[in-house]
Amino acid sequence: MTNTKPFQSVVVPDDEPIVLQTTDLVDRVYALGEDIKWNTTRPGTDLEIIELIKDSEAVINIRSSVQFNRNVLEKCPNLKIISVWGTGVNHIDLKAAEELGIWVSNTPAYGAPYIAEQALALGLAVGRQVVSNHNRVVAGGWTEGYVSEFFNKTLGVIGTGPIGQRMITLGKAIGMNVVAWTFNPTESRAKEYGVTFVDLNDLLSNSDVISLHIPATDQSIDFINTKEFQQMKDTCILINTARGDVVNESALITALENNEILGAGLDVFSIEPLPKDHPLTKINNVVLSPHVGGMAKTATMRGLEMTIENIEAFTLGQPVNIVAQGTRTLN
Template identity: 45%
Template sequence: MMASVVRIVVPDDDPVALRGTEIEERLGRLGELVIHDSLAANPSELTARLKDANVAINIRSSSPFTVEVLSACRHLQHIAVLGVGVDNVDVEACREKGVLVTNTPGHSTDAVAEHAIALALAVARRLTENDRAVREGAWALHPIIQLSGKTLGVIGAGPIGRRMAVLGQALGMKVVAWTFNPTMQRTEAMGVPFVALDELMAISDVVSLHLPISDKSRGLIDAHKLSLMKPDAILVNTARGAIVDERALAGMLQRGEIGGAGLDAYTTEPLPAGHELGGLDNVVLSPHNAAMTVDAGIRGLEMVAENIEAWLAGKPTNIIV
């Protein structure tokens, strides 16, 4: 039975996304709102923060909603995730325990697609390398790559993948795509042809990943798939690090078997200091912040509030489980 006053807990508002916004006031009107402005150091601390919560607003994917955490939080009824991916939530355990999980699909579509294009352009134009050289007094005029007229391969046909295809076409690129489940309806929605994955890897000048993490997608872009890429091709990953064999990618980039990579997601996050990817001039790195535009953040928080309001009204929306 739900408490007379709903206790809504944000265990991970770091860096600050919710505090001080209009959405904080809106959520405060729904019940007792508690915001923690630091990340929990471990699952035990996360559990302590959530032990009396009816609703958990999950802002950062570093918060692990494991079966152990869920078992200890006996009052928890709703996990409202800010974002699309829920790989940090044990969805099956939530199903068994009757905990609703919702997300915010589409809130960051434009933000992530724009970031993927930015990474592709930064690698193609060697922006970080040239910026550093100019600041150091050098004036090395290395050849750079023009994307217009090249082929963009989009892996994933969800909203972000579809937006990426549009942006690629706006740059004058030929776009092809791949998805686990190609259908005529998806082809029409995508507006570009689907091809086999090996073919996409082989013909694309830029390969951009837009898949959720799952048993099927984990390790999908392995050493063999990477070996099919052109020697001057660029891999862009704004999805999840575990989709790519990171060690194989780093080795091929070091040996010049792949032209470059623009990465916003990694197998281990934050990327460890001294990681081999950090020492490569043909790699542009960002801290998994593709979705963290002001506009996307506001819309995502609005959707979190809408999901909680709908649940309280007995009509839950954006249900994962």
Template identity: 40%
Template sequence: MRIAILDDYQSVALSMADWSVLPAGVEVVSFRDHLHDEDALVARLEGFDAISRMRERTEFPRRVLERLPRLKLLLATGRRNSDTIDLAAATELGITVCSTASIPCFPVELTWGLVLALFRRIPFEHAAVQGGGWQSGLGRGLNGRTLGVVGLGTIGLPVARIGQAFGMEVIAWSRNLTAERAAEAGVARVSKEELLERSDAVTLHVPLTPESTHLIGEAELARMKSDAYLINTSRGPLIDEAALVRALKGRRIGGAGLDVFDVEPLPAEHPLRGLDNAVLTPHIGYVTEDNYRIYFTQTVENIQAYLAGKPMRVLMPGDKVLNFAH
């Protein structure tokens, strides 16, 4: 068996688990770069029996799976995979798809890292000190400010609770949020328009669907306060990226904290790079040693189980979010 590990950006996959437990003759090859071109991806993978992918970094629609006749085992990681792997096609083609657990709290932590970085100007003050300077501007406190949470689910709810702990007023909106659920969290449910107009920080925590694509566009950005911040640690296309660039360049909002983008890795010439009112991180919300050890340890377990004829943590057509114990 030949196994490909995709998008191993930090070259850590082989050190996050004990791959030596696999039988002799199993070859594991790690690829650090990401291939956007579908033909190049197929050419790279056509000689492998199994593929391990990191979260949703590489999509596997039917047209790709059909071009990989040797593929028998697709090793996914994380809880959400059905939107980017055609599970029905995999089943028809005889490809077993297995996944792993994931710890959901880490994007919450990064969200607050970005909020604090923006309000307290941490990257800019760090740069000032490193450059030989000292205090370069005035930060803003969180206490008494208003936090607008879009999506009060697995990530949004703890984000809201932390905002309350900082002394913020927390308001929330999503298409499916009820006033009762919001009240249980001590949060006021408001309209999308009111949330945008009142919030000092707007943070997005909803899944990417056709309905949520460009949830924040030109009109929504125009409703925000001129000094408000927009934070996105969910999925890049929730925001109309071109509209956001225009708003940031025109100083129509205070700034943005972004961990996710339309195209990843973010192209070197992208206009978001270099903007002094944007704090950017390279999609690291879930990227922790803790999660990686789960992902790759359970991936090795999934390979062992498959080779033993007893596949485990198998994803089937219709599966949405998996809650495997870690």
């Protein structure tokens, strides 16, 4: 019998918590391959992920906590494409993928407005002490001390991709003075975004709120470290909805414990899910959320649809949203 589907084997190795299988996109997944394998746990070791995908031709990657390193990719001789749900791809060895001929695609900008909303919400929650005030009222208490102001304060946005651009808009909307830093500042971009680009040291020293919107790359790992925290005001709030590795967590914990900054709002971590005994869970001046910035229903559905569309485009010989240029093709 002739194989009428593009792939023999398609694997979803990490649909946990289950999200893709609960959507109307399931039929489109089954249309991609003769053998569809769903895994509803998160493989945590090379051996576990290799066992799941070693015979696959296409992988639909849901969670960025699953690592596709060179060792894993080398054990997948038939793998043609990894389609990632999300923008960040620092969990994949892109150089190894290209050398092995494996294509990698992502879903850029699908959740930008919603991730920016999460960033603003986290900043407000820290500054207005939403969690501690809620707990105080529930315990029978009432007002204690002041909360932070945002109106007419300075918001420093680091990274001006689609999420950073939206954060600039939201900051202005609540009356903040917004400045920004990017790896590639130009006058035309400053005019387009309606923002002033400043030196990084100036941004760190003068901002009341700093929001991170840069991908995790070789340039940006530990981008915020001890030196950067020492430059910040002791009233500064740090927001990270980008990637956990952009901030050195040990330096962050020290800064929080020593009140070098006012607090932090975090949606991303170097280890995900965050262990329940992690030091960040024991610090009062931090608000944590479980990497849900892009989990608005509209964003989730669009992102997952793009993930499937990327594979469908590959099967038509028209790959899109490519972050690693492969050479392997359909047989």
